[in-house]
Amino acid sequence: xxxxxxxxxxxxxxxxxxxxxxxxxxxxxxxxxxxxxxxxxxxxxxxxxxxxxxxxxxxxxxxxxxxxxxxxxxxxxxxxxxxxxxxxxxxxxxxxxxxxxxxxxxxxxxxxxxxxxxxxxxxxxxxxxxxxxxxxxxxxxxxxxxxxxxxxxxxxxxxxxxxxxx
Amino acid sequence: xxxxxxxxxxxxxxxxxxxxxxxxxxxxxxxxxxxxxxxxxxxxxxxxxxxxxxxxxxxxxxxxxxxxxxxxxxxxxxxxxxxxxxxxxxxxxxxxxxxxxxxxxxxxxxxxxxxxxxxxxxxxxxxxxxxxxxxxxxxxxxxxxxxxxxxxxxxxxxxxxxxxxxxxxxxxxxxxxxxxxxxxxxxxxxxxxxxxxxxxxxxxxxxxxxxxxxxxxxxxxxxxxxxxxxxxxxxxxxxxxxxxxxxxxxxxxxxxxxxxxxxxxxxxxxxxxxxxxxxxxxxxxxxxxxxxxxxxxxxxxxxxxxxxxxxxxxxxxxxxxxxxxxxxxxxxxxxxxxxxxxxxxxxxxxxxxxxxxxxxxxxxxxxxxxxxxx
Numbered sequence: 263x264x265x266x267x268x269x270x271x272x273x274x275x276x277x278x279x280x281x282x283x284x285x286x287x288x289x290x291x292x293x294x295x296x297x298x299x300x301x302x303x304x305x306x307x308x309x310x311x312x313x314x315x316x317x318x319x320x321x322x323x324x325x326x327x328x329x330x331x332x333x334x335x336x337x338x339x340x341x342x343x344x345x346x347x348x349x350x351x352x353x354x355x356x357x358x359x360x361x362x363x364x365x366x367x368x369x370x371x372x373x374x375x376x377x378x379x380x381x382x383x384x385x386x387x388x389x390x391x392x393x394x395x396x397x398x399x400x401x402x403x404x405x406x407x408x409x410x411x412x413x414x415x416x417x418x419x420x421x422x423x424x425x426x427x428x
Numbered sequence: 429x430x431x432x433x434x435x436x437x438x439x440x441x442x443x444x445x446x447x448x449x450x451x452x453x454x455x456x457x458x459x460x461x462x463x464x465x466x467x468x469x470x471x472x473x474x475x476x477x478x479x480x481x482x483x484x485x486x487x488x489x490x491x492x493x494x495x496x497x498x499x500x501x502x503x504x505x506x507x508x509x510x511x512x513x514x515x516x517x518x519x520x521x522x523x524x525x526x527x528x529x530x531x532x533x534x535x536x537x538x539x540x541x542x543x544x545x546x547x548x549x550x551x552x553x554x555x556x557x558x559x560x561x562x563x564x565x566x567x568x569x570x571x572x573x574x575x576x577x578x579x580x581x582x583x584x585x586x587x588x589x590x591x592x593x594x595x596x597x598x599x600x601x602x603x604x605x606x607x608x609x610x611x612x613x614x615x616x617x618x619x620x621x622x623x624x625x626x627x628x629x630x631x632x633x634x635x636x637x638x639x640x641x642x643x644x645x646x647x648x649x650x651x652x653x654x655x656x657x658x659x660x661x662x663x664x665x666x667x668x669x670x671x672x673x674x675x676x677x678x679x680x681x682x683x684x685x686x687x688x689x690x691x692x693x694x695x696x697x698x699x700x701x702x703x704x705x706x707x708x709x710x711x712x713x714x715x716x717x718x719x720x721x722x723x724x725x726x727x728x729x730x731x732x733x734x735x736x737x738x739x740x741x742x743x744x745x746x747x748x749x750x751x752x753x754x755x756x757x758x759x760x761x762x763x764x765x766x767x768x769x770x771x772x773x774x775x776x777x778x779x780x781x782x783x784x785x786x787x788x789x790x791x792x793x794x795x796x797x798x799x800x801x802x
Contacts, residue, residue: 275612275615301512301516304512304676305508305509305512307676307680308496308497308499308500308508308512308680308683309500309505309508309509310680310684311500311501311679311680311681311683311684312499312500312502312503312504312505312508312683313503313505314503314684315684316681316684316685319680319681319684320677320680320681323673323676323677323680326673326676327669327672327673330669330672330673331669334669345716348537348541348720349650349716349720351541352541352720352723352724353647353723355544355632355727356632356643356723356726356727358632359635359643400661401662404654404657404658404661405658407654408651408654408655408658411647411650411651411654412651414647415644415647415648415651418643418644418647419644
């Protein structure tokens with residue numbers, strides 16, 4: 263088994279375990295509280311409207327926006343880490359079919375794995391920092407993913423165009 | 429064959445024989461047939477859910493939200509709370525159906541991956557077989573019981589807040605975790621072993637036309653999904669988040685100020701926004717999942733006992749459906765039922781082609797068993 267394939271398989275399994283562990287922690291310690299807060303703040307906003315209390319309604323909607331912003335990102339991080347791990351494992355299995363040198367394949371695997379780790383991490387940091395840095399991290403991670411996948415597709419296509427004549 | 433393909437192969441490599449790894453009731457056969465079976469059942473369930481439950485449920489949620497807004501408009505606080513309780517009930521009903529669909533398919537993918545990794549798992553054949561059965565039992569039990577949560581509720585439950593369906597769903601999850609952990613142990617044992625011979629699986633070395641088509645198509649689908657996700661995050665995500673809150677603000681302010689037009693316009697805009705979000709997320713998730721499934725199916729083409737031309741055609745049908753469904757889901761907001769119908773046809777093409785491959789694998793298994801018997 264080549265180093266690149268081993269890196270993608272081991273990295274994919276590790277990332278899947280990390281994503282599942284994160285999801286388990288979130289489900290046990292944070293998710294129910296977050297859902298409770300989203301539901302309660304929305305209900306309070308409408309109850310405030312029923313009482314003609316515009317200030318209470320607006321304050322509750324702000325709480326709703328804040329808790330929904332955090333909840334959406336936490337869930338996205340969990341699902342993207344595991345989803346990307348699946349892609350890493352599946353592509354790892356066919357990585358030896360790419361018509362690149364072992365060195366290029368290793369760098370490609372490093373870039374793909376780095377993107378899979380960084381993209382959700384950038385999304386997660388947005389929960390704590392609303393500035394541009396987490397967004398830049400997330401965008402860089404996803405760009406790395408797309409670029410690597412493009413090169414992988416090229417590697418597979420090159421192999422296929424070679425296959426009938428070899 | 430290009431040199432790169434054999435780049436990692438050594439003279440001492442152990443080539444896993446097709447008949448040896450696909451023996452009757454072997455872990456690979458059980459996981460492959462069970463995995464595709466789970467995916468098929470999960471997809472058919474998803475189609476039934478989409479046609480008969482999803483839209484009706486969304487209408488009920490919308491109607492309850494509208495009723496809550498009108499109750500706020502009328503100054504009836506108690507009714508607001510009641511309608512929000514109804515919304516919670518409808519969302520739970522929808523959530524358990526979505527979870528059933530998603531878990532069954534995800535377990536199917538896992539089964540296919542475990543089936544592929546079987547030659548690298550350093551466990552006895554008997555242990556692998558028992559673990560495969562345990563995995564499949566858990567993978568069937570969990571989604572079934574999640575589906576029943578909404579209907580069984582807390583009936584005859586010994587616990588205050590957890591019903592029998594949830595208890596059995598957790599038991600199913602435990603079976604899956606035990607099986608996965610054991611397979612992971614087997615993989616680690618293989619890779620940490622000093623005297624292991626490198627395994628070369630014939631499935632991974634396959635280069636049939638159908639296999640290459642599914643592999644290239646799968647990578648393309650995953651890339652399209654990534655590109656769509658990036659586009660959505662860059663253009664729509666933050667706009668949708670801002671709109672979500674501003675529309676709700678418009679509705680509550682309209683209700684507080686007894687402005688019926690503002691409330692009704694806000695509710696219409698909110699429904700439109702939820703629809704836009706749902707189709708984008710569904711398209712993104714489905715195209716990537718179909719891409720991953722396509723890549724997985726590419727590896728198993730040597731087991732599909734159909735004529736090469738038919739295998740080629742079924743691979744094309746699978747890819748066509750995998751592309752049609754997410755694209756038409758995305759177009760549902762613009763073209764309504766026409767796009768929805770085409771999306772359903774896309775789903776049907778995926779199901780039929782998957783069924784054809786499954787039958788092909790069953791034929792291969794039957795032929796192999798008959799050969800063994802003689």
